[in-house]
Amino acid sequence: MHSKTLGWILLAPTLLILFLFGVVPFIYVVFVSFHQWNPFGANPNMVFNWANNYRRVVFDAQFITSLQVTAAFVFFAVTSQLILGYALAQAFMRDFPGKSFFRTIHTLPLIMAPIIVGSVWKLMTTPSIGIIPNLLSNWFGYDLNIGQSATQAFITTVVMDIWHWTPLVTLTMIAALVSLPPDPFEQAQIDGANRRQIFWHITLPMIRPAILATLFIRLMDAMRTVDEVLMLTGGGPGSATRYVGVHIFKEVFPRTNYGYGSAISVVVLYLTIVVCWLMYVGLIAPRNKGKG
Amino acid sequence: MKPERRPGFLPIQTNWFDRLFISVVLWVALSLFWLRFLEPLGLSIWICVAISLILAAVIIRRG
Amino acid sequence: MRKGNPWLSVLFWTLISLATLFPIYWLFVISVKPAVELFSTPSIWLTEIYWQNYVDVLNNRTLRGYMVNSLVISSGNAVLCTTLGFFACYALSRFDLGGKESIFFWTITNRMAPPAVFLLPLFLLLTQVYRVGDFSLADTRIGMILIYCTFNLPFAIWTLRPTLDGIPKELDEAAYVDGASPWKVITEVVFPLARPGLAVTLILTWVFAWNEYLLAATLTNFNARTLTTGLSEYVTTTGTNWGIMAAISVFTLIPALIVFSLVQRHIVAGLTFGAVKG
Incomplete structure (x- = not known):
């Protein structure tokens, strides 16, 4: 057939761009992370300093706190989204008028820019102008001030993430539930299984692949949440919502200590890769192997 | 990928690239742990590097 | 049911x-x-x-500039990514290239990487390394267009691959037999058939670029700042102009809503790397 050269020529621009803006930055950040480099410091030149930056990273209390709050955020947000998304998908599995209309509305948050989601929720929860603190204090006498209470700020970011991303889980779950064959369910009903048994022994194993794929995607996205939180709380109060991405944006990037900032970036990238890889190996790969 | 003839000690099927990747991941994890907890006790980081290299060699050859 | x-x-x-x-x-x-x-x-x-808040936003020269930047960057990026993604998928689908499945998988890892990690290296590369004489890519529209490729180009490749694989090879082989040049085959045989998939890709990459904030906020100062960064500039510690901020948000939201009405069915597939057909 036609020459392979043409294929490589067609592929070349893509590979070049991804190399220049994907691979080179990766190598470069690892390279810089082993250097002392602060252009505005006493010595503006790059000096190789072994692993000194990493020596600082592992004792950086602020950074470790940001890892902890990120883990808490990811755990609460993703768990709630999966449970809520599944419940909503089940509620969608009946016949009722206007199904596609409701589905359309439900998809809407997914296309919104994260920064707009942050802005929308800021307008909702800022004490002076927001509707939520107002209603809470009028109806329940509850004081919501995300600028001051660390717990409230944390919960608000989780709720915001739930609002933004639960539809994704719902829609993937609907897709999975719709594609289930009816036979096993009818058989189970004839055999007298109750709804809980059907859920644990038939539905759950059958939609497991879809759940795992959704979990994987949501975990990856939740770990790198930045824009919304930056807009809503700016990482505050204190370090309550300073998730790793926000930490890099607010505390690491503005400082000109490039060597140390690179070391933090490398550690974050390392943790992301390890978590994704463990998820993939532990949850998704065994299923594929079992299949083939 | 061609499956390995002889199953290694790792719980999953791997090719040489996977094992190299696992070795690097373990090296970094061990180094960070070492810097945080063992180096303050006076154990040099080079011990960690040596351990990691031995570990890597074992994983890549036998994994 | x-x-x-x-x-x-x-x-x-x-x-x-x-x-x-x-x-x-x-x-x-x-x-x-x-x-x-x-x-x-x-x-x-x-x-x-x-309506005064909207009028104020439209009368603000800086914000108008940001809007133009946003439009230029996201349109340029969407066209670039869709074109290159189309060529790349054609190559991946029709040629027997060594290691092409590894290449395909590698491209998608670029999209999975957390952007926050790349802020510092991209900033340093753009300001110090990627420069020719006085011209550097930092704070230019073309620089942002290229940087947005890191997440949009893998996306384009990922979504276009099934489209290209779905077009029968026999069609282009027949055209080659008739003596058509590769360029003619791509533009006159494959392109018309791939058009629906290309349109969806174009629209979704456009909206992802339009929505991006983090990279735009750190890698631009003035010349290439986008509307999303303009939004964050209106949130200050001393006092936020809430009405203006809301109006900018609405302006940022409108294109996304239009896009939403066009490709609603494809959004879920797009966000899950095609794992779910939506």
């Missing part, structure tokens, strides 16, 4: 939809209120509409 009163379901979904829509409605409410009314007791209902 389980039985049950359908109107109960309708009631339930109406409530869920209200919860989904209310924050967006509230954004609109804030954007059409004069500043003095904001701090009186917040009311859910609108009594009168005040």
Whole structure:
């Protein structure tokens, strides 16, 4: 057939761009992370300093706190989204008028820019102008001030993430539930299984692949949440919502200590890769192997 | 990928690239742990590097 | 399908939809209120509409510049990514290239990487390394167009691959037999058939680029700043102009809503790397 050269020529621009803006930055950040480099410091030149930056990273209390709050955020947000998304998908599995209309509305948050989601929720929860603190204090006498209470700020970011991303889980779950064959369910009903048994022994194993794929995607996205939180709380109060991405944006990037900032970036990238890889190996790969 | 003839000690099927990747991941994890907890006790980081290299060699050859 | 009163379901979904829509409605409410009314007791209902915030945004030269930048960058990026993705997928689907499946998988890892990690290296590369004489890519539209490729190009390749694989190879082989050049085959045989897939890719990459904030906020100073960064500039510690901020948000939201109405069915597949057909 036609020459392979043409294929490589067609592929070349893509590979070049991804190399220049994907691979080179990766190598470069690892390279810089082993250097002392602060252009505005006493010595503006790059000096190789072994692993000194990493020596600082592992004792950086602020950074470790940001890892902890990120883990808490990811755990609460993703768990709630999966449970809520599944419940909503089940509620969608009946016949009722206007199904596609409701589905359309439900998809809407997914296309919104994260920064707009942050802005929308800021307008909702800022004490002076927001509707939520107002209603809470009028109806329940509850004081919501995300600028001051660390717990409230944390919960608000989780709720915001739930609002933004639960539809994704719902829609993937609907897709999975719709594609289930009816036979096993009818058989189970004839055999007298109750709804809980059907859920644990038939539905759950059958939609497991879809759940795992959704979990994987949501975990990856939740770990790198930045824009919304930056807009809503700016990482505050204190370090309550300073998730790793926000930490890099607010505390690491503005400082000109490039060597140390690179070391933090490398550690974050390392943790992301390890978590994704463990998820993939532990949850998704065994299923594929079992299949083939 | 061609499956390995002889199953290694790792719980999953791997090719040489996977094992190299696992070795690097373990090296970094061990180094960070070492810097945080063992180096303050006076154990040099080079011990960690040596351990990691031995570990890597074992994983890549036998994994 | 389980039985049950359908109107109960309708009631339930109406409530869920209200919860989904209310924050967006509230954004609109804030954007059409004069500043003095904001701090009186917040009311859910609108009594009168005040368009001044929108007029202020449109009259603001800086923000107009940001809007133009956003339009240029996201359009340029969408066209570039869709074109290159189309060529790349054609190559991956029709040629027997060594290691092409590894290449395909590698491209998608570029999209999975957390952007925050790349802020510092990209900033340093753009300002110090990627420069020719006085020209550097930092704070230029072309620089942002290229940087947005790191997440949009893998996306384009990922979504276009099934489209290209779905076009029968026999068609281009027949054209080659008739003596057509590769360029003619790509533009006159494959392209028309791939058009629906290309349109969806173009639209979704466009909206992802339009929505991007983090990279734009750190890698631009003035010349290439986008509307999303303009939004964050209106949030200051000393006092936020809430009405203006809401109006900018609405301006940022409108294109996304239009896009939403066009490709609603493909959004879920797009966000899950095609793992779910939506």
